[in-house]
Amino acid sequence: MASRVPRRSGTRSVHVGARLSIVVAAVAATVVLVVFLLVQPSSGPEPAIPLAYDEPIDAIEGSPVEATLVADATAIVPGGSLQLGVLLRMQPGWYVFWRDPGDAGLPTDVNLRAPEGFSVDAIRWPTPASFMQPGDLVGYGYDDWVLLATTVRAPTELTPGARIPLRARVRWLTCERVCVPGEVDLEHLLPVAEASTPDNENIFETWRRRLPVQADTEASPARVVTTRETSGAGVTRFDVVLEWSTPPSGVEWLPVHEAAFQILISRVEHLDTVTHVEFTAESTSASESPPAILEVVVAYADSAGVRRGLELQIPLRDGLAPP
Numbered sequence: 001m002a003s004r005v006p007r008r009s010g011t012r013s014v015h016v017g018a019r020l021s022i023v024v025a026a027v028a029a030t031v032v033l034v035v036f037l038l039v040q041p042s043s044g045p046e047p048a049i050p051l052a053y054d055e056p057i058d059a060i061e062g063s064p065v066e067a068t069l070v071a072d073a074t075a076i077v078p079g080g081s082l083q084l085g086v087l088l089r090m091q092p093g094w095y096v097f098w099r100d101p102g103d104a105g106l107p108t109d110v111n112l113r114a115p116e117g118f119s120v121d122a123i124r125w126p127t128p129a130s131f132m133q134p135g136d137l138v139g140y141g142y143d144d145w146v147l148l149a150t151t152v153r154a155p156t157e158l159t160p161g162a163r164i165p166l167r168a169r170v171r172w173l174t175c176e177r178v179c180v181p182g183e184v185d186l187e188h189l190l191p192v193a194e195a196s197t198p199d200n201e202n203i204f205e206t207w208r209r210r211l212p213v214q215a216d217t218e219a220s221p222a223r224v225v226t227t228r229e230t231s232g233a234g235v236t237r238f239d240v241v242l243e244w245s246t247p248p249s250g251v252e253w254l255p256v257h258e259a260a261f262q263i264l265i266s267r268v269e270h271l272d273t274v275t276h277v278e279f280t281a282e283s284t285s286a287s288e289s290p291p292a293i294l295e296v297v298v299a300y301a302d303s304a305g306v307r308r309g310l311e312l313q314i315p316l317r318d319g320l321a322p323p
Contacts, residue, residue: 064094064174069166069186070147072204075193076164079156082196083204084120085149086110086168086186088142094176095143098128100256103137106173106181110148113167117155123148126210127299127309130252133175140254147207158192165189212297212309221245221302222275226314235280238314242275248300248308251275256295259284261316263294281316291316 065088072083088096088108097105112120125148128140152166168186173179215224222242230236251270255263267278281294296312 063182064091064176064180065089065096065172065182067170067182067184067186069168069188070200070203071166071188071190072198072200073190073196074199075196076154076158076190077193077196078154078158078160080196081151081153082190083149084112084114084152084166084168084188085147085204085207086112086170087145087147087203088170088172089145090143090174091176093143094174095129095131095139095141096146096172096174097139097141098254099123099125100140100254101173102130102133102139102141104133104135105139105141105175105179108141108148108173109169109171111169112150112152113169114152115164117157118164119153121151121153123150124211125297126207127212127297127307128254129307130254130299139175147203149204149207160192160194162192163189164192210307210309212299212311215310215312220310221248221308222298222310224312235282237278237280240277240279240312240314242277242298242310244273244275246303247273248275248302249305250299250301250307252299253277254297254299255279256297258291261291261294 068087068089070085070087076082090096096108099107101107110123112123114120126142126146128142131139131141131143133139154164158164166188169183170186171181171183173181213219213221215222222244225241225243227239228236229239248270251268253265253268255265257263261281262284263279263281265277265279267276269276275298292315294314294316296314298310298312300308300310302308
């Protein structure tokens with residue numbers, strides 16, 4: 001059975017929905033979202049903003065998203081590590097976006113910080129769900145709740161009894177009948193101790209199981225073979241074949257777009273235990289070097305119907321033609 005081919009490339013535009021029945025609402029929403037976009041960090045994929053509203057923003061009661069900073073330990077052990085994450089809980093019907101929002105939207109941005117001497121790894125993103133937005137636009141993200149977590153490592157020189165502030169700045173766009181930006185600064189104080197006990201175990205374990213598996217590990221459910229070919233016109237074509245150990249269903253190809261290059265997907269097909277993807281990639285900027293890799297999550301349902309993810313890293317740098 002052939003899978004859906006995303007109707008987009010690495011270059012995006014602002015999409016306006018058809019149901020702008022209240023002009024005042026549309027104008028207010030546009031102003032809020034443009035301001036939010038202007039303060040977003042410049043790194044990451046270029047976002048597009050979906051506008052398809054039929055009620056004013058001020059008609060919404062309460063905040064659609066509640067953000068909390070949580071840790072998997074009750075104390076910080078000198079020289080040890082812990083898991084730290086932002087827990088987002090959405091009101092029914094609302095969703096926030098993945099690191100690549102899809103055809104339209106804004107990526108959720110989480111900046112976790114610790115004092116000098118600590119190290120903070122990159123966020124690990126759970127496999128997102130896909131959903132249809134107004135205007136027949138595909139989005140990737142999370143509804144109900146999600147934990148965006150990472151590992152924090154402590155230095156050995158810490159004073160027992162001291163309280164360490166762990167902080168996060170979180171920005172999001174949440175959508176239902178209207179899209180609303182949000183931003184919050186969070187702080188979580190943990191004492192320094194010689195020993196610690198687990199905390200929030202169910203939360204962290206639930207979302208650990210929803211992280212995509214890396215394709216180059218023994219736990220990978222598929223063998224991945226990638227070939228590429230550069231034509232005389234300077235276009236590089238990539239051919240990716242996934243050979244699954246057990247037939248999956250609902251296979252989706254979710255690349256993380258970057259502003260410095262553009263990808264055009266021409267084929268995503270899945271049959272039994274084989275998924276075949278073809279795409280082209282090229283630089284979009286003469287001043288910026290393209291990233292070394294294309295990050296992709298292949299989302300799928302396993303034999304029990306559970307949504308899973310496989311994380312691929314496809315080398316790009318030597319295969320991209322100049323703009």
